[in-house]
Amino acid sequence: MPTPASPTTRSRPRQSYEGVALVAPASVPYQRYSTQTAHWWIARALRMALDAAGLRSGDLDGLSMASFTLFPDTAVGLTQHLGLSPRWLDHIPMGGAAGIVALRRAARAVQSGDADIVACVAGDTNHIDSFRQLLSSFSRFQADAAYPYGYGGPNANFALLTDRYMHEYGATREDFGRIAVSQRDNALRNPNALMKKPLSLQQYLDARPIADPIALFDCVMPCAGAEAFLVMTVDEAERRNLPYATLEAAIERHNANPDDPIQLRGGWTVDADQLYQMADCTPQDIDLLQTYDDYPVISMMQIEDLGFCAKGKAAQFVRDHDLTIDGDFPHNTSGGQLSAGQAGAAGGFLGLVEAIRQVTGTAGPTQVPGARRAMVSGFGMINYDRGLCSGAAILKGNGP
């Protein structure tokens, strides 16, 4: 499919994110079900990030928050609940793209001086039945035009595009299985991952069908959890002696390619060139990739649309590459959502927080040797027949 001419191809050169540092990656260990609230999970992640940076909550002057289960509160209510007095506040209801979008905005706020230290946090709880309730109020188009048709939730939405993707490009269940299996291998090295047992390709193929062609191990496990990191100036990070990552480039796009009858590509196709231009690098320079893996087919789309292979060739790509931590194409090194768990909006932060750890050499058991440049990609918000938000960022650090 040709990429349509977009406004970005004729836009002004973008300013760099120079001088912005990403520090204090924090992950609160996930739980399948929690009796706690989103407020509790967010507070823990915030505290963990602040402790890592040697800061107190009074030191924050910016907050960016993403959550699906904070209702009836928003980021505003959370300031009083947690005793924060930020001069810069953001609420990002963008699910799997929330991390990238939060980062882009926070970076500009810090760069411009609107805020000095911004905490970006995402967290959700998962009560028994809360996933069902979340689905039922997700969006108007979903309620009007998707749920009445079998109520398969996101599984059914992604089953449709997986079906079409397989038909168009000849990908097989084994190809998707390679992604799931290698992420499970990665997860076994992440003590916080919910999935603790090895997964074989045969187990993947034999799994219970959920919404054909999607089966059990194509689906993430909803859970409770929270992720956070801090954005400050490089000067501030150095003064505090904190390991930091810099933001080389970042893009976001919403409702891209609206005339595609079925989503076989994301908004990255519109902006990926700019991403590499801004970071002054090529796909070959990326040491590790964190895709948004709500389903393996979406990871394949990102591998293609972000330029690691041609459109429709991701199946061959995953056959030719080893996607594990020690492999030639380290991908979703913490196990991703497929094996670490999907903690609501925190799922949109999972890859980003892990990437900060990787390029600052603090990833511990999942550390990729020599990781200096990481790409993180986000994808979110199935609104009817497709995910509307996409984004990506390239981070750089001094490595392990």
Place this chain on the structure above:
Amino acid sequence: MTTPLRPPPKKNPERRTLSPTIPPQARSRAAMGLTAAAAEGRFAMQVCGECGAVLYPARDACNKCLSVELSWQDVDPRGELLAETTVRTSTNLYFRERAPWRAGTVRLDAGPIIICHIHGDVPPRARVVMTNRLDRAGQGVLLAMPETPAPDMEDDPQLRAMTSDPKLRRVLIVDGRSDNAPAIAKALHKAGATTIFVGEAEGWRPNPHRAALQAVPGVQVLPLDVTDSASIRELAGEIGGKVDILINNARFIRPGGVLARGDTAFAQQEFDVNVMGLMRLAQAFGPGMCARTADGVNSAVAWVNILSAYALVNMPEFGSFAASQAAALSLGQSLRGEFRDSGLRVMHVFVGPTEDDWHQPLPPPKVAPGSLANDLVKGLQAGLEDVYCGDVAKELVARFRAGPKVLEREMTMGGRS
């Protein structure tokens, strides 16, 4: 190929009857344009009044030109199935109990991309014809049908879940003395109804239709008088658990409005039969039918009221009768609300003047019993909520929609238009 339905085994009284559940019914106001079209079996989409784009899902503004001038119009229902899935598990009880469920993505030739139900006879990635149906929540949903009809296609489980098909079902026709009773019984038998209960008031009086009724296989004539609560309760006690479709064709009609009659005696009878009769029937049969809407092949599916089209607007020549029909229509709307959680459908069949003694002074066209029966059964097979039977009823509803006040003024002119 659809597997033909088989008559269900005799019900085991020790087993629990499945509780009624309904598919998700939350919709935006805009989306219910689909429901309104589905109620009368039309395939309609929102069309932009400025740029002509066909839009789906329903919106409040055009996504091509931002115009807010959108209206629902009948559009070409043909399209192509691009992708499909079979949902095998759901957090929604209705679909969980009915899994596996086939759904897919269709690109309509007219433009929009539609997530829809798929009939079992549609091959993968085939051309399809879209239909707009009411699901058991009473909301409009889109179902892709095969381009060419296939044998037993009406038995497809997903299609049957949206229709009120009489096939292998048991029906009660309330008034066996009505001129339309034999025709309705015959049409139901032809459509595959297994048992056709027919009510008959005052059995000691000769019923000219009795022989014709008893000639229809499956017919059982039973005592029933809609003006007598005890008679209704007695019959409900006897057959209430076996009525899958109830057709209320009881009607009392006399000419005249208010001034032409010296008293309220006829009016009292009109309201007693046409309004209170409906209420009594619903109180006796409604709860039992509502409890049996998930009861397998012969589950309870529909409650049918045959109404005069003059329920929509009064016709002074039959002014008092028309008032009773308006009241019955309103009561039927209440029943829709009260039956909603069970999925039991209320179907209204609006008829113009019928071919009978009381309409003798009116000029044709008039509705013959056979046409009424035919439209009624077709309405059940399509799962409709509103059926307009005959040219007079069709014209009347079109005029009603174009402008109720204008129609009212025209109706009150008598012959002096």
